[in-house]
Amino acid sequence: MSSGGSQRSQAFTKPSFTEVQASALVESVFGFKVSKIQPLPSYDDQNFHVRISRPKDTTDDPVDYVLKISNTESSKTPDLIEMQNHIIMFLRAAGFPTASVCPTKADNTISLVSIDSGSEIKSYLVRMLTFLPGRPIAEVTVSYQQLYEIGRLAARLDKTLEEFHHPKLNLLRRENFIWNLKNVPLLEKYMGALSQSRNREIIEQVVQLFKEEVMTKLSHFRECINHGDLNDHNILVDLSKAASGDAVYHVSGILDFGDMSYGYYVFEAAITIMYMMIESTNPMQVGGHVLAGFESVIPLTPEERSTLFLLVCSRFCQSLVMAEYSCQLYPENKEYLMITAKTGWKHLQQMFDMGQKAIEEIWFETAKSYESGIAM
DSSP: OOOOOSSOOTTOOOOOOOHHHHHHHIIIIIOOEEEEEEEEOOSSSEEEEEEEEOOTTSOOSOOEEEEEEOOTTGGGOHHHHHHHHHHHHHHHHTTOOOOOEEOOTTSOSOEEEEEEOSSSEEEEEEEEEEOOOSEEGGGSOOOHHHHHHHHHHHHHHHHHGGGOOOTTGGGGOOTTOTTSGGGGGGGGGGGGGSOSSHHHHHHHHHHHHHHHHTGGGGGGSOEEEEOOOOOTTTEEEEEEEOTTSOEEEEEEEEOOOTTOEEEEHHHHHHHHHHHHHHTOSSHHHHHHHHHHHHHTTSOOOHHHHTTHHHHHHHHHHHHHHHHHHHHHHOGGGHHHHTTTHHHHHHHHHHHHHHOHHHHHHHHHHHHHHHHTTOOO
């Protein structure tokens, strides 16, 4: 789920290409003949699963791709999207299961296309990535060991990105980007999307606590580039045989780098914990297993650990408030936008009711149990 961008201007338009138009784009921009195309769910961009026709026995290149068409607002920042492509390629070269970026006919990683909508000309950035195999982990039952591995993956991702260099890296300092955890106070501008209720009261309390207890500590956190959206639909898994002979799921794909920005290690840990809670049958236990995996690569400092509970609550708040807000703008996309909300409000309330001390005790004791080699 690509989470939306910063505050959208009135000019923001989600693309609405038909399958015929999208096929024509693939042919004109990338030079491929389409044999099959179908839409994929998305937040505020437009994605298509594309199968291309190749003459038999001519090449071993992939035949399945994802065509990504950025919304009009994101399309105004081609340098940022081009850098995301370079990060995807960098991570793939480092051994992560990211897509390959398909070059355009002009040998670029992106292309800007202009469409006459009748009343005005609108421009959209298009790019094409290889289609990754697997199922979203939202569709499978995730074991504690797999939660550990996902926490480890999140930390490895951030640590590897320390080595990424690009002349325009400062573009990832997205100061008013609503999905950066640092910008939780910006949610106050969107509170009108919520009716007066206990849910709204909890959001208001979390935002206030964030200002008092997180904002004052940011200078003590270790900065890094965050993926920022390792949710249960952006991690793909596939079945493989373990040494024991049992079939186990392994991560086969990492999707959606559209929310990348400068943040902190603890942000990535919190975001990953929150999203792994969404589909879990035992959500309050999740954090300890993800944390153990994360800390096997990057141990958090006591100061970072002390904000983890509040940061997980804050990410719930971001996701839930922005889903409500986006549903008012795009009611036709409600089913996709409200994926997190199905269980998210319940989980946030439960965390709030149990309180920081009780949740931390579960998480930290579980994480500690991995040190002795006996996971709880």
